[in-house]
Amino acid sequence: MEKQKYAVYVRVSTDKDEQISSIENQIDICRNWLERNGHEWDEDCIYKDEGISGTLFLERPAIQLILEKAKKREIHMVVFKSISRLARDMKDSLEIREVFMAYNVRLISIEEGYDSFKAGRNDISFEIWSLFSAQYSRTLSAGVSAALAAKVRRGGHIGKTPYGYDKENGKLVVNESEAEIVQKIYGWYGSGWGFKRITRELNDRGIPSKLNPKWQVTSVQRLIQNRIYCGDFILNQYGTVKVCGRKKQIRNPEEQWLIFRDHHPPIVSRETWEKANSKKYKATRRKITSWNELRGLMKCAVCGCNMVILQGKRRREVQSGQRKYFAYVKCSAYRRAGEHACVNHVPIQYEEIRELIIERLSETGKTLSMNLKSEIKKLKEEEIKILNKKIETMSEKKKSLVDLFLEKLITKEEFEQKRIELDRELQHSEEELFILQRTEHVQQNEQNIKEAFVQLENTDQDLYHVFNALIEEIKIAQDGTMDIKYTFRQPVQGKMFSKGMH
Known part of the structure; x- marks a missing residue:
C-alpha cells in the first residue's frame, strides 16, 4: 500500500497531570486505528495543542498548522480521538471540516466512527456530534458554576487570598497585622489622599503587599474598591465572550452578580466602604485619560514596561478663564509604584511624540x-x-x-x-x-x-x-x-x- 501523509491531532484543555496523561491515551487510540487500517506509524505526524480550550479556535497553533498543510496538499487525512478534541464550538467544528473537505482531506473521528469519505457532504452525523460536543461544554460550565456557588454559600472562599486575610479550612480569617494596614489605607483615602500618595507611603514605609515587595497604584485602587473588605463576596462578577475566535473577559451587569452579604469577617465597616466608593466621592477624584494611539508600542527603555498617558493641567487662560489640559507620557511602572519601580522620564507631551512620529513616517514613506x-x-x-x-x-x-x-x-x-x-x-x-x-x-x-x-x-x-x-x-x-x-x-x-x- 502506498504510504499516505496524515496528521494525528490531540488536544487537552489544562496542564493537570490527568489531562496530560490523556494525550498519550489519545495518541494510542489514533495509532491503533492507523495500524489496523494498514498505515505505517510515524511519530512526526502528531500535532498537539496542550492546555488550550476547545472553544478557542484561533489560539490553537497545532490545528492552524494542520489547516495550512491541508491547503498546501501536504496531508491527505486527519485522525483524532473524538469531535470534542477537534473543537467544542459547533461553528468552529463545521468551519474546520469545510476547509479540510475543500482540499479533499479525509477526516476520521474514531470515537464517533465518523469518516468524511464514507459519510459524504450530505450526511448530518458530524453536525449532530458537534452539537452534542458544544452542549456538553455549556453544561459542564453551568455545573462548575453551580458547584462554586454552593461552596461559597457554605462560607468557602474561591480564588486568591486577598491582602488582609488568611485562608484556613477553605474559609477566610482576618490576618491582624495586614488588616491594620487595610484600615490605614481606607483611613488615608477617607482623609483625601489619592491612590498614588497611598502607594508611595506604603513603599516608603517598607510594607510589602501580599505577593510582591512593592505596592502599585492599581493594587491600592482594587483594594479600596473590593467589597470583600466589608464582608461581602461576589460571584459571577466577570464572564467571557467569544470575539473573532478568541475569548475576552467582560464585566457582567450587576443584576447577574451573585452577592453573598456577611460571607466572612469584615475588616472595615460597611459604612466606611460605601463612603469610599460612593459616586459623589469618586467623582471629585476622577481624571480622564487621553486616548493613546501609540498604546502597546511605546516602551520604557529602562524597564521595558509600557509608556502610558497621564493628564495634567496648566494655569487658567486669561481670556477664557478655563484650564488648559495636556497629556504627557510616563513609564507605567513608575506611575504604579514611583521611584521604587523605575525612573521618572523628562516631561514628554504625547501630542509632540505623535507629531514627530508622523513626520518621521512621512519622510520615510517618501x-x-x-x-x-x-x-x-x-x-x-x-x-x-x-x-x-x-x-x-x-x-x-x-x-x-x-x-x-x-x-x-x-x-x-x-x-x-x-x-x-x-x-x-x-x-x-x-x-x-x-x-x-x-x-x-x-x-x-x-x-x-x-x-x-x-x-x-x-x-x-x-x-x-x-x-x-x-x-x-x-x-x-x-x-x-x-x-x-x-x-x-x-x-x-x-x-x-x-x-x-x-
Whole structure:
C-alpha cells in the first residue's frame, strides 16, 4: 500500500497531570486505528495543542498548522480521538471540516466512527456530534458554576487570598497585622489622599503587599474598591465572550452578580466602604485619560514596561478663564509604584511624540524603495535567521540535559520539568518560524504597509491601526531619546527636540 501523509491531532484543555496523561491515551487510540487500517506509524505526524480550550479556535497553533498543510496538499487525512478534541464550538467544528473537505482531506473521528469519505457532504452525523460536543461544554460550565456557588454559600472562599486575610479550612480569617494596614489605607483615602500618595507611603514605609515587595497604584485602587473588605463576596462578577475566535473577559451587569452579604469577617465597616466608593466621592477624584494611539508600542527603555498617558493641567487662560489640559507620557511602572519601580522620564507631551512620529513616517514613506517587498523579505530573513539560531540553541540544550541526567547531576523530576519547558519553547519557536516562512505572510505585510502609508496622510483620524502596521516598537529613554523599530526596516535612533517638550 502506498504510504499516505496524515496528521494525528490531540488536544487537552489544562496542564493537570490527568489531562496530560490523556494525550498519550489519545495518541494510542489514533495509532491503533492507523495500524489496523494498514498505515505505517510515524511519530512526526502528531500535532498537539496542550492546555488550550476547545472553544478557542484561533489560539490553537497545532490545528492552524494542520489547516495550512491541508491547503498546501501536504496531508491527505486527519485522525483524532473524538469531535470534542477537534473543537467544542459547533461553528468552529463545521468551519474546520469545510476547509479540510475543500482540499479533499479525509477526516476520521474514531470515537464517533465518523469518516468524511464514507459519510459524504450530505450526511448530518458530524453536525449532530458537534452539537452534542458544544452542549456538553455549556453544561459542564453551568455545573462548575453551580458547584462554586454552593461552596461559597457554605462560607468557602474561591480564588486568591486577598491582602488582609488568611485562608484556613477553605474559609477566610482576618490576618491582624495586614488588616491594620487595610484600615490605614481606607483611613488615608477617607482623609483625601489619592491612590498614588497611598502607594508611595506604603513603599516608603517598607510594607510589602501580599505577593510582591512593592505596592502599585492599581493594587491600592482594587483594594479600596473590593467589597470583600466589608464582608461581602461576589460571584459571577466577570464572564467571557467569544470575539473573532478568541475569548475576552467582560464585566457582567450587576443584576447577574451573585452577592453573598456577611460571607466572612469584615475588616472595615460597611459604612466606611460605601463612603469610599460612593459616586459623589469618586467623582471629585476622577481624571480622564487621553486616548493613546501609540498604546502597546511605546516602551520604557529602562524597564521595558509600557509608556502610558497621564493628564495634567496648566494655569487658567486669561481670556477664557478655563484650564488648559495636556497629556504627557510616563513609564507605567513608575506611575504604579514611583521611584521604587523605575525612573521618572523628562516631561514628554504625547501630542509632540505623535507629531514627530508622523513626520518621521512621512519622510520615510517618501524615500521608501519602490521594491517594498524586497525590504520586508530581508527583514523577515533576518528574523528567520535569529529564530533558527534560537531553535538550534534549544536543541543543544536538550542534548546537554540528557547528559546531565545520565551523569546523575540532576534528578529525574528536574530533568522532566526542564524537558517539558524546552519542548514547549521549541514548539512555539517552530510555529513562529512556520508563519514567518509563508510567502503570503510577506505579501500581506506589504499590502498592509502600503495601505497604512496612504491613510497616514489624514492625520486628523485615529491612527492606531496605521501606527501598528508601520511600527513594531518605540523605546523611550529617560532623557527623551527614542529608538524606533519599524515593521519594514531596522531600528532608527533619534533625539526628541520638539518645542516645549523639556
